Amino acid sequence: MVAKNYMYRLFGRSPVKPLQEHMGKVLVCVEELIPFIDAIVREDEQTAAKIQKSISKYEKEADKLKKDLRLHLPSGMMLPVPRTDLLEILRIQDQIANKAKDIAGIMVGRNMKFPERLAPLFVDYLRRCVDAAVQANKTVNELDELVETGFRGSEVELVKSMISKLDAIESDTDKLQIKIRATLFKIEKDLPPVEVMFLYKIIEWTGDLADQAQRVGSRLHIMLAK
Amino acid sequence: MIAEYGTVFIILAIIFGLFMAWGIGANDVANAMATSVGSKALTIKQAVIIAAIFEFAGALLAGGQVTKTIRKGMVDSDLLASTPELLVFGMLASLLAAGLWLLIASFYGWPVSTTHSIVGAIVGFAAVGIGFEAVHWAKVGSIAMSWVVSPLLAGTIAFLLFNSVQKLILNTSDPLANAKKYVPYYMFLVGFIIALVTLFKGLKHVGLEMSAMENYIIAMLLGLVVMFIGKAKIKRIKFDPSEDKDFHFTNVEKIFAVLMMITACAMAFAHGSNDVANAVGPVAAVVGVVESGGEVAQKSAMPIWILLLGGVGIVVGLAMYGHRVIATVGSGITALTPSRGFAATLAASITVVLASGTGLPISTTHTLVGAVLGVGLARGIGALNLGVVRTVFLSWVVTLPAGAILAIIIFYILKGVFG
Numbered sequence: 001m002v003a004k005n006y007m008y009r010l011f012g013r014s015p016v017k018p019l020q021e022h023m024g025k026v027l028v029c030v031e032e033l034i035p036f037i038d039a040i041v042r043e044d045e046q047t048a049a050k051i052q053k054s055i056s057k058y059e060k061e062a063d064k065l066k067k068d069l070r071l072h073l074p075s076g077m078m079l080p081v082p083r084t085d086l087l088e089i090l091r092i093q094d095q096i097a098n099k100a101k102d103i104a105g106i107m108v109g110r111n112m113k114f115p116e117r118l119a120p121l122f123v124d125y126l127r128r129c130v131d132a133a134v135q136a137n138k139t140v141n142e143l144d145e146l147v148e149t150g151f152r153g154s155e156v157e158l159v160k161s162m163i164s165k166l167d168a169i170e171s172d173t174d175k176l177q178i179k180i181r182a183t184l185f186k187i188e189k190d191l192p193p194v195e196v197m198f199l200y201k202i203i204e205w206t207g208d209l210a211d212q213a214q215r216v217g218s219r220l221h222i223m224l225a226k
Numbered sequence: 227m228i229a230e231y232g233t234v235f236i237i238l239a240i241i242f243g244l245f246m247a248w249g250i251g252a253n254d255v256a257n258a259m260a261t262s263v264g265s266k267a268l269t270i271k272q273a274v275i276i277a278a279i280f281e282f283a284g285a286l287l288a289g290g291q292v293t294k295t296i297r298k299g300m301v302d303s304d305l306l307a308s309t310p311e312l313l314v315f316g317m318l319a320s321l322l323a324a325g326l327w328l329l330i331a332s333f334y335g336w337p338v339s340t341t342h343s344i345v346g347a348i349v350g351f352a353a354v355g356i357g358f359e360a361v362h363w364a365k366v367g368s369i370a371m372s373w374v375v376s377p378l379l380a381g382t383i384a385f386l387l388f389n390s391v392q393k394l395i396l397n398t399s400d401p402l403a404n405a406k407k408y409v410p411y412y413m414f415l416v417g418f419i420i421a422l423v424t425l426f427k428g429l430k431h432v433g434l435e436m437s438a439m440e441n442y443i444i445a446m447l448l449g450l451v452v453m454f455i456g457k458a459k460i461k462r463i464k465f466d467p468s469e470d471k472d473f474h475f476t477n478v479e480k481i482f483a484v485l486m487m488i489t490a491c492a493m494a495f496a497h498g499s500n501d502v503a504n505a506v507g508p509v510a511a512v513v514g515v516v517e518s519g520g521e522v523a524q525k526s527a528m529p530i531w532i533l534l535l536g537g538v539g540i541v542v543g544l545a546m547y548g549h550r551v552i553a554t555v556g557s558g559i560t561a562l563t564p565s566r567g568f569a570a571t572l573a574a575s576i577t578v579v580l581a582s583g584t585g586l587p588i589s590t591t592h593t594l595v596g597a598v599l600g601v602g603l604a605r606g607i608g609a610l611n612l613g614v615v616r617t618v619f620l621s622w623v624v625t626l627p628a629g630a631i632l633a634i635i636i637f638y639i640l641k642g643v644f645g
Contacts, residue, residue, distance in 0.1 A: 006614050007260035007555055010595060014561040014608020076612045080605035148475045148563065150388070150605045153397020155474075 012077050015069060015086055016143045022065040022090060023140040023216075026097040029058035030133045030209060036104055037126055040112070041119045052104040059101040066094050080147050081223050089140070089219045096133055096212045103205050110198060115187055118180065118199070125176040125206060132173060132210035135166040139217055146224075156224055163217040170214040177207045228310055231644060232516040235314050239512035242321035243532075244539045246505035249328050250340055251543025255281060256551035257591040258497040259490065261574075261598065263552055264559025265567030267486035273556070274549045276487075277494045281544070282537040284498025284582075285506075288424045289533050291585035292500055295365070296344065296507025297514065297528070299585065301352045305360050310515050315640040316355055316633070317508035320347035323632035324504070327625070338621050339589035343629040344504040345369060350630025351637045372586040373622065376577050377596025384573035384600030391565055392604070395478065405481040406460060410453045413488050416572060417452030420492045421445040423579045424499070452488060459484045475563075482564035489571045496578035497590045502536035504587060509535065561608035566601045573597040592618055 032055045039048040069090060073083060106112070114122055139162045142155070149155040180203055188196045228235075255277050263273045306313045324343035331338035345366070352360045391412075395404045422445035425436065436444070460481055469476040510532045574590070574597040581588045595618055602610045 006617060007257040007591060007594070008558045010598060010611055010614045011264065011559040011561050011607070012609030012611045016608055073609075078599070078602045078607075078610035078612050080602075080607065145474050147605070147608060148473075148565075149396045150392050152392055154399050155397070 013072050014147075015073050015079065016147055018065065018069040018072070019086060019090060019093075020141055020143060022062055022069060023093050023137050025058060025062040025065055026093050027133055027137045029055055029062060029097045030100045030130055032058065033100055033103065033126060033209075034130060036107075037123060040107060041114055041123065043113060045111070049108050052108040055104045056101050059097045062094060062097045066090055080151065085219060085223050089216055092212050092215045092219065093136075093140075096136075096209055096216075099205050099208050099212065103202055106198065107202065112195070112198060112202070114199075115184075115191060117187060118184055121176070121180045121183055122203070122206075125173065125180050125203075128169065128173045128176055129206050129210040129213075132166060132169045132213035135162065135169055136213035136216040139163060139166060139220060143220075151224060159220065159224065163221050166214055166217040170210045173207060173210040177203060228314070228516055229519065235318065235512055235516055238318055239321065239509045240535065242318060242325060243505050243509035243535060246321060246325045246328075246340070246344075247502060247536045247539025248543035248546075249325060249332075250501050250505060251281070251540035251545075252547035253328075253332055253543075253551060254340055254501060254591065255494070255497065255540065255544050255548050256555050257594065258493050259552050260555045260559060261562060261567045261571045261594065262486060262490035262493065263556025265483075265486055265562045265564045266556075267483035267564045267567060268490055270549060270553045270556060272487070273490065273552050274544060276490050277544055277548070277552075278541045280491045280494035281498035281502070281540050284495035284500075285502035285537040285540065286498075286530070286533050288495070288499030288579065288582050289502045289506070289536065290528065292503035292582050292587050293507045293510055293528060293533065295369075295585040295587060296348070296503050297511040299365050300345070300348050300362050300369075301356070302360050302362055305356060311645070312356055312641075314512050314515050315637055315644070316348070316351040317511045319351050319355075319633045319636035319640055320344060320629075321505075321508045322636050323347040323350075323629055327629050327632055331625075336617075336621060336624070338625050339592060340501055340504045341587045341589045342373070342622060342625040344508070345587060346626035346629030347633035348508070349626075351633040354630075354634045355637045355641075369586055372581060372588050373592070376581060376586075376588040376593045377599075380573045380577040380593045380597035381600030381603070382573075383576060384570050384597040385604050387573055388566065388569035388601045388604045388606050391569060396475070396565065401475065401478045402465070402481075405478045409460065409481050409485050410457050412485055412568070412572075413456035414449040414453040416449075416485075416488050416492050416575075418445050418449030419576055420495060420579055421448040423576075423583045424495075426583060456484055456488055459487075475565075479564050482568055486564040486568045486571070489568050489575065492575040492579075493571045493594075496575040496582065498537065498540065499582040500578050500588060501590055502533065502540060503582075505539060506532050506536035507587075566606045569606070570594065570597040570601045573600060 032051055036048055036051040036055065039051060070087065073086065075083065077083065079086065139159060142159045142162065145155050146159060184196070184199060184203070259273045259277055262268050263270060268276065301313065303313065324340065324347045327343045328338060328340060349361055349366055394408045395401050398404050422441065425441040425445055463480050463484070465477045465480070510528045513529065513532060574594040577593050578588065578590050595615065598607070599610065599615065601607055
């Protein structure tokens with residue numbers, strides 16, 4: 001009798017907190033890449049394999065949060081933001097974790113190493129890409145404040161400036177990517193071709209981390225415009 | 227007939243009326259208090275105490291008009307001048323029918339309004355048991371209209387209230403300072419409006435007659451009293467800037483929590499003023515007929531003890547069962563902060579008190595649902611289940627005939643037993 005009370009049923013579970021939790025988990029997963037790459041650079045295979053396992057574990061946890069949220073967001077819910085936008089942000093966030101898992105997975109699986117000239121550049125590049133994910137997480141964390149203010153006023157300005165910063169970080173990573181590709185291009189003829197192919201792949205995927213983080217911001221921007 | 231069974235009729239009416247009021251206290255009050263408890267501005271205990279005091283006060287001070295409508299607004303008593311017992315049977319049947327229907331509905335968890343049950347029952351027995359022309363269709367029509375208008379009105383007021391809160395407080399560069407500045411004015415508004423409507427419409431039966439000017443002055447004074455109590459409470463809040471780290475509006479919401487507390491009182495008052503009439507209106511009709519010795523079209527004022535009876539029934543229901551429902555409903559609502567809860571609750575209370583003053587029996591819960599949706603439309607609430615709105619509409623369609631059919635059956639049974 002009580003559980004069926006309809007004032008009770010009127011209020012659904014807000015999707016904002018679960019979305020933020022998901023992004024938080026994605027960030028934990030992505031941040032693990034930094035010690036992972038450090039281990040790869042020092043050729044500490046054991047540690048790298050261990051971290052790869054935990055990245056994969058975090059990715060699975062994020063996946064579970066994603067599925068939970070999707071199930072709890074049935075149509076027929078009146079939300080402060082369009083349901084499609086929320087689901088899209090969730091999907092993009094999830095792709096960030098997927099990319100992190102792929103990077104770690106393939107590097108361990110193929111026992112990849114960085115050429116000496118490439119390693120310091122790559123570490124810088126990765127850190128900047130992770131920065132983008134950190135900034136995306138910060139921005140997503142403003143969503144509850146946005147709901148509180150009803151998507152108006154000074155809070156909107158704050159979030160817009162955070163999105164601009166995210167864009168700036170992403171553009172940094174683009175520049176770093178050009179530099180690192182140029183460096184690899186110079187030394188590629190001295191390396192095993194298949195290895196080079198996969199290094200390019202890893203560079204591309206790492207860049208994807210920042211790209212997807214930026215897309216989270218863009219989608220939020222669209223929400224603000226509505 | 228009336229003289230012979232008079233006492234039996236009155237006792238039956240009191241039992242059925244108490245049963246209805248008890249049911250309202252056990253179940254319906256929880257709906258009225260849901261937004262207050264759900265926004266965590268009140269503890270369960272505070273909510274129960276506020277509900278008990280203000281439901282009772284609302285029933286007693288502002289419940290007269292709606293009771294009058296239920297008692298004699300919908301049925302043409304002139305047609306019953308020669309057969310007053312039919313009115314007694316009908317009112318008893320309506321009470322029992324509405325009570326039974328509510329019992330069945332809450333067993334299955336259907337969203338049923340006490341108001342709709344009792345109105346459906348009275349119209350049912352009058353149209354079938356007495357005659358189609360015995361129903362004041364114009365009055366019934368305006369009641370039905372008010373069921374559509376009240377959620378819409380509450381939704382609009384809630385939308386505007388919440389927009390004003392956003393403009394004045396939330397969307398400014400210093401929400402905390404602005405909250406301290408403007409929230410007391412909202413408190414004044416709560417006190418002023420509720421007092422004004424009550425003074426203008428409700429207090430005649432208590433024996434108070436005042437001029438319009440006096441009403442305004444007293445309402446202003448009451449508004450100011452509420453405002454100063456609120457201001458004093460806000461002064462005592464301890465603000466902790468470190469709590470704003472994760473969610474920047476924690477301290478602002480503390481101020482709204484005080485406002486919410488005041489608004490909760492208004493809501494309980496409004497609920498008492500409207501819904502108690504459903505339980506005691508028919509009792510008043512029966513008592514009126516019996517005490518005047520079969521005179522149907524009595525002009526005498528309604529005895530105050532009948533409103534008291536309704537108030538007592540609600541409080542007992544609340545104490546026995548309602549507090550548990552309040553606890554469950556309150557803990558289940560997570561997506562509501564005091565700033566939204568306040569906008570929705572105040573909008574609903576204003577609408578309900580207005581309806582009470584006009585003598586229109588409306589559903590408090592449906593009005594509150596409308597108000598909550600109004601805040602939702604202003605993009606203020608995390609998630610609202612629109613499926614519930616559909617069930618609310620469905621309950622209108624089902625409850626009216628259900629109440630009517632049950633009332634007709636019981637009416638003929640009573641007629642057979644006593645007649």
